[in-house]
Structure formats: C-alpha cells, structure tokens
Amino acid sequence: MRYLYLIFAVTLGLSLFGCSAQRGEYVVEGNGRLRKLSDTEALIATFKSKVHMTAYYEKRGDRPIDPKYSWRQYWTRVVPSWIGSQEFGTHEEVMAYIAQERNAQGLPPL
Numbered sequence: 381m382r383y384l385y386l387i388f389a390v391t392l393g394l395s396l397f398g399c400s401a402q403r404g405e406y407v408v409e410g411n412g413r414l415r416k417l418s419d420t421e422a423l424i425a426t427f428k429s430k431v432h433m434t435a436y437y438e439k440r441g442d443r444p445i446d447p448k449y450s451w452r453q454y455w456t457r458v459v460p461s462w463i464g465s466q467e468f469g470t471h472e473e474v475m476a477y478i479a480q481e482r483n484a485q486g487l488p489p490l
Contacts, residue, residue, distance in 0.1 A: 420467045427464030431478055434459065435485040452490055455482075 405422040406414045417425060434454075438444075444454040455478055459465070465474050479489060 423464035423467045425464075427462055427468050428477070430462060430464075431459065431481050435478075435481045435487060438482075439485045439487055455490055 405417045405425060407417055407421075407425075409415050438451050444451055444458075446454065446458065449458060456475075459478060460471055460474050468474055468477065482488075482490070
C-alpha cells in the first residue's frame, strides 16, 4: 500500500511540475543557450516554417490544402493572410519571402 501511495504522490508531483513549466518557442543562440522568442518572433517563425513546408509540398506534387485554388492562387490569396504574415512585414515583403522560398525549393516564379 505504501508503494501505491508513493507512486501516486510522485505522479501527482510530476504532473503539477509539468503544468507549471513555461510554454513557448525557443531558439538556440550562437553561444548554445536557449532564448525564448517573443510572441511576435514566434508568429513570424511559425509563418516562415509554414511557407517553407508549403513550398515543399508543392515541389513534391501535392495539391494545395484548399483544392478550389491552384498553387498560384493559393500563394497569392491564401498564404498572405496566414497568422504571422502581418508581423512578418508588408504584403510586398511577404510575397518576396514566398518567392525566395519557392526559388530555394526549385519552383518556378509565380
């Protein structure tokens, strides 16, 4: 019975500790230390990652997530409205980043 109580106490303690851990996105600095990203930085990082993966999916031959759009329409209409795009920059900066990522994946210009 004591072991059951001990297991319960340890499990409860670990679960409470896990709930109190700070959440967020982190980046490894040049010195090897972790730095928590601000909310804006995290939105921008998420946006960049989604653009990168979407270009990968296009290169792989997948269809856009929303099949009513062609890839060109998807890139010019849907992607610029993603969360994080406003924090990334102007519409022109967003489209330039999309062009850069598509070029890096070997895709033709829009």
